[in-house]
Amino acid sequence: MRTYAIVLLSQTAGARFTPIVLAGCVSAAGVSYMSLPPAKAQAVDYNAVKQDIKALIEQDAEQRGDGTSLAGTLVRLAWHASGTYCKSTKDGGSCGATMRFDPEASWGANAGLGAARSALEPIKAKYPGLSYGDLWTLAGSVAIAEMGGPTITWRPGRTDSDKPTKVPDGQLPDADKGDIGKTIDHIRAIFGRMGFSDREMVALIGAHAVGRCHTDASGYWGPWTFAETTFSNEYFRLLVEGGPWTVKRTHEGKPWTGPLQFEDPTGKLMMLPTDMAMIWDKEFRQISEEYAKDEDLFFKDFSEAWKKLIELGVTFPSTASGLTNLINRIRALFGFGAK
Numbered sequence: 332m333r334t335y336a337i338v339l340l341s342q343t344a345g346a347r348f349t350p351i352v353l354a355g356c357v358s359a360a361g362v363s364y365m366s367l368p369p370a371k372a373q374a375v376d377y378n379a380v381k382q383d384i385k386a387l388i389e390q391d392a393e394q395r396g397d398g399t400s401l402a403g404t405l406v407r408l409a410w411h412a413s414g415t416y417c418k419s420t421k422d423g424g425s426c427g428a429t430m431r432f433d434p435e436a437s438w439g440a441n442a443g444l445g446a447a448r449s450a451l452e453p454i455k456a457k458y459p460g461l462s463y464g465d466l467w468t469l470a471g472s473v474a475i476a477e478m479g480g481p482t483i484t485w486r487p488g489r490t491d492s493d494k495p496t497k498v499p500d501g502q503l504p505d506a507d508k509g510d511i512g513k514t515i516d517h518i519r520a521i522f523g524r525m526g527f528s529d530r531e532m533v534a535l536i537g538a539h540a541v542g543r544c545h546t547d548a549s550g551y552w553g554p555w556t557f558a559e560t561t562f563s564n565e566y567f568r569l570l571v572e573g574g575p576w577t578v579k580r581t582h583e584g585k586p587w588t589g590p591l592q593f594e595d596p597t598g599k600l601m602m603l604p605t606d607m608a609m610i611w612d613k614e615f616r617q618i619s620e621e622y623a624k625d626e627d628l629f630f631k632d633f634s635e636a637w638k639k640l641i642e643l644g645v646t647f648p649s650t651a652s653g654l655t656n657l658i659n660r661i662r663a664l665f666g667f668g669a670k
């Protein structure tokens with residue numbers, strides 16, 4: 332049995348370390364909190380934010396009524412907000428939430444994400460102390476949990492920039508580099524720049540279990556799996572055991588004029604060239620096969636890599652001092668602390 336809870340590490344503004352407040356949060360929310368020093372003037376009830384994100388996803392699904400969901404787009408928003416990071420220059424990442432501004436908002440890679448950002452605006456307005464960076468990454472993390480994904484450990488602390496990014500376009504991956512070898516090298520170059528290993532890249536790309544491609548956003552069409560609102564290892568199972576995956580030639584009875592993509596024998600599912608790289612490349616394939624066989628392993632690796640992704644470049648307020656930690660531990664022993 333898996334745990335689907337989001338673990339929140341909460342900042343309490345105004346009061347440095349307040350076990351009573353924290354204990355209250357624990358019992359009210361059923362999630363785990365840890366105290367961090369305050370960084371903002373206005374306290375945010377992150378559990379309430381989480382509930383609002385869940386409600387937004389549910390309301391949106393009801394309105395659509397076609398089996399598609401905002402949840403996948405929220406995951407993509409959190410990933411694109413974070414995936415600009417460069418481990419050498421330390422630029423980019425979810426801190427700053429610079430996708431609010433051009434040019435980043437208009438990068439081709441971010442097409443279609445404006446709707447997800449707008450959908451979250453009422454939640455941002457409701458919690459003045461909440462940063463966009465925290466909201467976007469929490470929304471992606473809540474969406475993963477809502478779709479049955481693994482436990483995500485999320486913590487607040489991102490501050491917003493009031494200036495556009497300094498980072499040039501081209502930080503996020505293209506789905507095709509024209510030939511197999513170049514596409515594989517491109518994946519390693521882009522994710523390597525962020526500081527990810529082969530295993531972490533494959534795990535993260537496994538998020539294509541959910542959501543879909545939209546012709547009016549990326550130009551590609553279709554979902555990767557038959558259950559696009561369920562976070563699972565189906566993406567890897569389809570890649571490894573499904574198919575055969577062939578070049579898409581037609582769409583709804585007409586010739587396909589979009590970019591190169593692959594389809595399964597039903598014509599209902601798709602893979603990007605970068606997805607096919609997950610079985611074309613020997614090392615990627617080995618990991619994809621492991622995930623196809625073992626969903627728990629995929630969930631474990633994904634949740635660790637996702638936490639790393641959404642924390643790239645983020646400096647969190649330092650945790651409690653040694654003395655405060657000791658006091659908290661003693662309080663915890665007597666049942667007052669938050670574990």
Ligand code: HEM
Pocket residue numbers: 403404406407410442443504505506507518535536538539541542543544545546548549550551603605
């Ligand atoms: C080689 C790396 C990747 C490439 C080339 C890529 C490319 C794409 C493209 C072209 C789309 C379709 C966008 C649209 O038309 O709306 C998409 C959607 C999506 N991507 Fe990726 N992606 C990559 C990695 C990732 C990673 C690392 C994650 C998350 C950890 C992710 C999560 C998603 C999700 C959830 C969607 C569905 C969005 C929706 O339903 O609106 N992708 N991706």
